[in-house]
Amino acid sequence: MGVYLMNIDRRAILAMGLGMLLPVPAFASPAAEMEALLSESPWVGDGEPSRRHVYVVFAPWCPxxxxxxxxxxxxxxxxxxxWIAGGNRDEHAINQNLTVVSNRSLEALARVFRQEPVGDLTKDGPAVLRLTQSEMAIKQMAKRINFVGYPTLIFADGQGELKSIAGVPADLDAVFAQVGAWGKTE
Known part of the structure; x- marks a missing residue:
């Protein structure tokens, strides 16, 4: 994290600091609170926009x-x-995640998983801010669920209860059948 934060100017740091001072609204349920937190993260959409969605917190180095x-x-x-970028354990992973949050495209995500070369984006201020936003959301999310590692799937079930699953479920179809509607499609 320190590798690229040094490249953010003072105005960006001040803006992030002021954002953290804003009051956090109360929500009706843990699922609604999680939806508000994760929906504001720079996620990459995979599939048609839908109120039935699963947030996937991933690391680019994670097999x-x-x-x-x-x-x-x-x-x-x-x-x-x-898909929400995380796992910034070294400079290469940081640049992979910067590529994902900079482009916010499924193709950029696929290139990262194929381990294709990425450029140095540590001086791309908007990408760095988006990745910082993603990291902050992951830290907040980790406090609310039993976050044990990558990948973690987070969704609301049909009754509106918050669910999280670490790893790759054996029966993905059964998991997707449980997914209920969240508040926002985009």
């Missing part, structure tokens, strides 16, 4: 995340995946 990505290339019963 299990890559496996999940590969297994979810087929239909998902109307469920959209929303």
């Amino acid at each position: 299990v995340c890559k496996q999940l990505f590969q297994r979810t290339r087929s239909t998902r019963g109307g469920v959209q995946l929303r």
Whole structure:
């Protein structure tokens, strides 16, 4: 994290600091609170926009995340995946995640999972801010669920209860069948 934060100017740091001072509204349920937190993260949409969606917190270096990505290339019963970049353990991973949050495209995410070369984006201020936003959301999310590693799938079930699953479920179809509607489609 320190590798690229040094490249943010003072105005950006001040803006982030002021954003953290704003009051946090009360929500009706843990699922609504999680939806508000994750929907504002720079996620990459995978599938048609839908109120039935699953947030997937991933790390670019994680082979299990890559496996999940590969297994979810087929239909998902109307469920959209929303990939959120995490796992910034070294400069290469940071640049991979910067590529994802900079482009916010499924193709950029696929290139990262294929381990294609990425450029140095540590001086791209908007991308750095988006990645910082993603990191802050992951830290907040980790406090609310039993976050044990990458990938983690987060969704509301049919009753509006917050669910999280770490790893790649054996039966993805059964998991996608449980997914209920969140508040926002985009």
